[in-house]
Amino acid sequence: MSPSTSTRDPYLRPAFSLSNRMRRQAWNVCWVLLYRPSPRPFHFWRSFLLRCFGAKLGPNCHFYPGSKVWAPWNLVCDDAVCLSDGAELYNPAAAFLGSHAVVSQQAYLCGATHDYNDSAFPLISFPISLGAFCWICARASVAPGVRVGEGAVLGMGSLATDDLESWTVYAGVPAKKIKPRQQRGREEQR
Numbered sequence: 001m002s003p004s005t006s007t008r009d010p011y012l013r014p015a016f017s018l019s020n021r022m023r024r025q026a027w028n029v030c031w032v033l034l035y036r037p038s039p040r041p042f043h044f045w046r047s048f049l050l051r052c053f054g055a056k057l058g059p060n061c062h063f064y065p066g067s068k069v070w071a072p073w074n075l076v077c078d079d080a081v082c083l084s085d086g087a088e089l090y091n092p093a094a095a096f097l098g099s100h101a102v103v104s105q106q107a108y109l110c111g112a113t114h115d116y117n118d119s120a121f122p123l124i125s126f127p128i129s130l131g132a133f134c135w136i137c138a139r140a141s142v143a144p145g146v147r148v149g150e151g152a153v154l155g156m157g158s159l160a161t162d163d164l165e166s167w168t169v170y171a172g173v174p175a176k177k178i179k180p181r182q183q184r185g186r187e188e189q190r
Contacts, residue, residue: 010120016092020071027053027072038065050075057081058099067103070111077101078132087136093125098132098150108141131166151181 014021030049038045046063047055054073061077066085069075074091078099086106089095093111103109112125128142131150136142140154143161148154152164155171155178164170169178 010122015123023053023073024071031068036065040065084138089128091128092123093127095128097128097130098134100133101130101136102134103130103136104138104140104156106139107136109136110142110144113144134164151183153181 016024030053035046035049043060043062043064046065046067047057047061050063050069050072051057055069055075055077057075057077058079058081060080062080062082063069064083064085064087066087067083068088069083070088070090071092074093075089075095075097077097078101080100081097082102083089083097084103084105084107087103087108089103089109089111091109091111095109095111097103109128109130111128112123114121115124124144126145130136130148131152133151134148135153136148137154137156137158139157141159142148142154143159146160147163148160149164149166149168151167153169154160154164154175155169157173158171158175159173160170161174164175165177167181167183169181170176171178
């Protein structure tokens with residue numbers, strides 16, 4: 001295939017700029033060599049590494065060694081946020097995680113998709129927003145453009161394709177409203 005073919009075919013063009021790809025490559029090397037092998041209780045170390053790559057984190061954030069953040073420079077977290085082992089944050093656009101938000105094991109937060117109606121199939125990204133005290137349970141997924149309200153719970157293995165209301169429990173594929181969540185103890189945690 002000639003170079004001119006690859007520039008004409010939109011499927012063969014990179015979705016991100018060279019500088020973005022270089023930053024991600026540097027971050028991936030850091031993740032493999034310094035972040036991933038760090039001891040489990042070294043949350044301060046992993047927070048430091050994320051900050052070195054532009055993340056804005058409040059105090060007491062717990063990023064576990066098996067967690068993945070695609071672009072730390074697009075990440076803003078309030079205090080006491082948790083991203084568990086196997087959880088993945090795909091954030092080509094801005095991602096905000098509110099105070100005490102918890103993303104459990106193997107959960108996936110997706111901040112981009114492709115415009116399948118466009119013949120060039122371009123990548124389109126969306127901001128990610130998790131409200132304070134929300135909980136994304138193990139193996140749950142949040143689709144691009146979905147806003148998770150304060151205190152909302154997305155049950156294990158569920159898929160959020162629409163916004164989740166505050167202080168409400170959701171479950172299923174696609175996630176449906178199950179019941180309200182009690183707000184007891186919320187003020188004590190702040």
